[in-house]
Amino acid sequence: MSDARPCKVVGDVSDLPESASGAKHLVWWGNIGFMAIEGTAFALAAGTYLYLMSQTQGWPPAGTRPPDLFWPAVLTLGLFLSEIPNLWVRRRAIAKDERGVRFGTLGMTILGLLLLIPRGIEFAHLNVHWSDNAYGSLTWMLIILHTSHLITDIGDTAVQAVWLFTHEVGDDQFADVEDNANYWTFVVLSWLPVGALIYLAPRLG
């Protein structure tokens, strides 16, 4: 025995479950922690954009067209619509529906890859190069920051789908699917201010 003091047993935890979901689950808090870090990075990047915008005469600078709107509109609509299956997968995870999470994560992977198409085309329609001026640098910084999150979550979902199809799914994996769905929602929501800055600020500034 290692405890250095005499002890008196006042309770027992062996009846407690071996897993949990939602905010009870430890990993849920880790996920929130990383969202807080990345959310802070988004907020600071947005603040940087607004700061330089406030320091500059004319936004975008003379001779630069604002980014085109069609493809980001497609992407934004797609991201919004992706929340329907995403929230469905989340509910299937909470219901511990093995078939639901397997096909749900597969579907979300395909949907995510499809959304990368308008995102990819967006880069060609920014109408500014990052080295042209600070406005260009900021535009590229924001879109790369968001794209890196998009790719990370699609990659995560793809790996999860492969694992789920090839293994027996336990409670911890259902919780993982729930966390991953929450993260996708974070990626979608973070696009609203970031996209607004990239596409609307040059039209209002």
Next chain:
Amino acid sequence: MTEPLTPEQADRLAVSWRDAPGLWGFLTTVDHKRIAARYILTVVLLMFLAGMLALDMRLQLAWPDMGRMTPQLYNESFSLHGSTMLFLVSVPVMEAMAIWLVPLMLGQRALAFPRLAAFSYWLYLGGVLMLWVPHAFGITPDLGWFEYPPLSGPGYGPGHRVDIWAQMITFTEVAALAASVNVVATVLKMRPPGMTLARIPVFVWSQAIAGLMTIFSLPAVMLVTSMLIADRLVSTQFFAPSAGGDVILFQHLFWWFGHPEVYIIFLPAAGFVSMIVETFSRRTLFGHVAVVLSMLGIAALAFGLWVHHMFAVGLPRLGNDFYTAASMAVALPAGLQIFCWIATLWSGRPRFDTPLLWVLGFIATFVIGGLSGVMAASAPLDQQITDTYFIVAHFHYVLIGGAIFPLLGAFCYWYPKATGRLMSERLGKLAFWLIVGGFNLGFFPMHLLGLMGMPRRVYTYSEGMGWGPLNLVATLGSAIAVAGGLVFVANAWWSRRHGAPAGPDPWGGSTLEWAVPSPPPQHNFDHLPVVDSLTPLWTQKDALQVMTGLAIERREVLVTSVIEATPEYRQKSPKPSIAPLLSALAVTILFIGSIFTPWALVWGAVPVAVALVVWFWPQRERARTGPLRVRR
């Protein structure tokens, strides 16, 4: 199970938590104590190296018109000294103390995310090597510890000195963020039954608050150094005024991180002080709630102070007024804490062993640093003393007096818990007087030198300035303090084998870490402690209340509710793994590659992704259902 574990069960439990022997165990361990210990040993080595740099600079300044260092070498020395002490020593060592102590104080067997802690250390080590290996080859940052553009931009900072500095920051900040999420999640969800929010030890509070501050401040420095690297590597224009960029933007983002960082270092130190004062006064801390609220107040105010580092930049007058007021306001919660510690000592039965001496040294020194801080917070006064030795004196009083003295006290206080041996009191007191005396002799004259107009970051000065005598005193004091530091380390080294056996609780402490043997076994606690007060070991004198029921055959921890710490479920705790090291290596390749080519962000992501998949791939049976089931 309602009986305590039998010796056989306890042995089986110990086996479940034991590392593999030898090198493999070293590389794969996820034991928070081993990880923290290697953090601390790395920090001690770096403190020595950066301390030697400081001594070298003091020798250069001891007499006027000295030529033993060139201006370039001097620039490199203070840049390396400052960058090491701030990024590789102060913040990491406080995290290391959290990684070591928080699970023990919470009666837990592990942190929330053990592998993340291992990853954090390996990445931190990457940051250390990033700065010091190029230094060995003569490539050393030379623009101070904050490397402002335009000096650090592509036009004025050729070569890779700046890139090395910037990427060292990325390493250490990712490591710090990983550690912070880990500590915060542990404090929120892994407290022992009964440890409601009101019963969390002050040290644990301090680390949770510092962790939250880290989460909301460190992204700023990662963002700004990434922007700097981009300006240098792919010609973005963030800091190029000719193309709409702004060099002041760098300062804003840097100090959004840089000022909270001071409190990220100070709050854990306030946590150490609170624990030491309580134990050595032999009474509960006076004003527990006030101390915790002060910490929260400091944390909130810390995000409203950054502009006081930029008074001389020429910002709008109203801005300067606001930040002057906010900077002075932070003295209120800081002062409140000091009154609480003094009141505890005053009304207790203090025992003046070495840890408490460090606290007294801290109070005296930190009050001086605080007062010079209130002076520097005034924008008009700051205009006069900014970039002089007054500021050098101020921040060393705050950082060494306010953080390193409590850290040394904490080291003496918890050393017996970590090693099972007491440090020599005689050598400890000698080290204390040498360091505190030498420090004050070394740094107090710098206030006067600053008021006399001596600018910081000059490699020499002429005799006619009249700064010679005070500089000589400062050098003498620094040398004495360094000698004291060597005595301190020698004491720790010697006592590890020859110190008196400590037993589990040599100081009569009140918190849970003193309930386990010294050094603690790898699984820390046989049973789950149950807490009924802020000072469980004082209120449960006869027998410690515990719960049973966690698995013995595998690693398992108890997860509890955020507010009341009610038991919720049993969580599997990960086994040792090589994945954190592999992931850190993959991230290292990406970070170093991205100094040279932006494509490293693309190809470098592949090994990172592979390593992370290995890390998170759950080990369960192959599917017996679904289209990809195993068909036999």
